[in-house]
Amino acid sequence: MKRIGLAAVLFAFALLPLKSQGQGGTPLFDLKPVVPGVYAAVALPQYKINCNAAVIVLDDGVLVVDSHSKPSAAKALMAQVRSVTDKPIKYVVNSHFHWDHYQGNEAYPAAWPQGVQIIASEATRESIEQRGIPRVKHEILTVPKEIETLRADLAKTTAGSRRATLQDNVNQAERYLAELKSMQMALPTVTFDRSLILHGKSRTVQILWLGKAHTDGDVFVYLPAERFIATGDALHGWTPFMNDSYPMDWIRTLKAVEQLDFEYAFGGHGDVFRGKAQFQAWEQYFSDLMTQSATAYSSGVSMTDTVARLSASLVPKYASKMPPTFKDDIVANIQKAYRVVSGQVE
Numbered sequence: 001m002k003r004i005g006l007a008a009v010l011f012a013f014a015l016l017p018l019k020s021q022g023q024g025g026t027p028l029f030d031l032k033p034v035v036p037g038v039y040a041a042v043a044l045p046q047y048k049i050n051c052n053a054a055v056i057v058l059d060d061g062v063l064v065v066d067s068h069s070k071p072s073a074a075k076a077l078m079a080q081v082r083s084v085t086d087k088p089i090k091y092v093v094n095s096h097f098h099w100d101h102y103q104g105n106e107a108y109p110a111a112w113p114q115g116v117q118i119i120a121s122e123a124t125r126e127s128i129e130q131r132g133i134p135r136v137k138h139e140i141l142t143v144p145k146e147i148e149t150l151r152a153d154l155a156k157t158t159a160g161s162r163r164a165t166l167q168d169n170v171n172q173a174e175r176y177l178a179e180l181k182s183m184q185m186a187l188p189t190v191t192f193d194r195s196l197i198l199h200g201k202s203r204t205v206q207i208l209w210l211g212k213a214h215t216d217g218d219v220f221v222y223l224p225a226e227r228f229i230a231t232g233d234a235l236h237g238w239t240p241f242m243n244d245s246y247p248m249d250w251i252r253t254l255k256a257v258e259q260l261d262f263e264y265a266f267g268g269h270g271d272v273f274r275g276k277a278q279f280q281a282w283e284q285y286f287s288d289l290m291t292q293s294a295t296a297y298s299s300g301v302s303m304t305d306t307v308a309r310l311s312a313s314l315v316p317k318y319a320s321k322m323p324p325t326f327k328d329d330i331v332a333n334i335q336k337a338y339r340v341v342s343g344q345v346e
């Protein structure tokens, strides 16, 4: 057998595509260098969404922020990480308790049984246990119905491209269901109240809880020297999702984050931001949303009419800072704001 030189092997390796493959052969992430040794793994669209991951190379290991919606996605990310470093993944941070940020946890201790620490705030660990795990059980019952609906849609669709999309969605949903059924949830192994700091030789990583925001347990992963911050769903490129949020606290927390010195902010969805303009946009958006909801509620306007009134004022004002789905997404945000100002929820 002809020997292939090491240089040739390395050269071939360098030519490997930078995208990792999901179970269906679909690429799951775009891995982008942000500053040396820090990568933004931007999740590509999937029927069952994955969150982004920030990948931070440390002295003798790697820290990854968030683990996506399923173990197979976490494994796809690991393969991607191997294309940029051979160091083991030693730390996984769960930014908050939502399904698309932690359901892949188990893949990490499975790959490195000798020791991966999963880090979260105390509040997030509690929410994963009390709300996340029951949600997985609930989904095992609801996803089969979702698959039936997709199949029914497929049966009555004739257009080729739409059929291909629906068939792909059915396949993805079936694989997701199989993963849910075999999920062995790995809870965070290290928790903290306010801050946890990794003092490495080559870099310092600050993991910070700065107040309630998108949930009660959101943490930020901040690299002061590199001026980089991973923000989970407390700040990202999609419309803010407010269902489990504390809107007034959220404004204060974003202002506290803004006090930090950073140039790159990478959220749980969407792309990397430069500077702090998106923070200011979200703060102003939440502030307008809450003020206008309070005015409407106190003058006896119904929730339905408040949705119409606030959509008319806020969609034109914020459309340029939000994704194209904003005009639809805003409805749930206004309903949430109305429930808060009317005292139905905290």
Ligand SMILES: [Zn+2]
Pocket (backbone or CB within 6 Å): 096, 098, 214, 233, 241
């Ligand atoms: Zn979330």
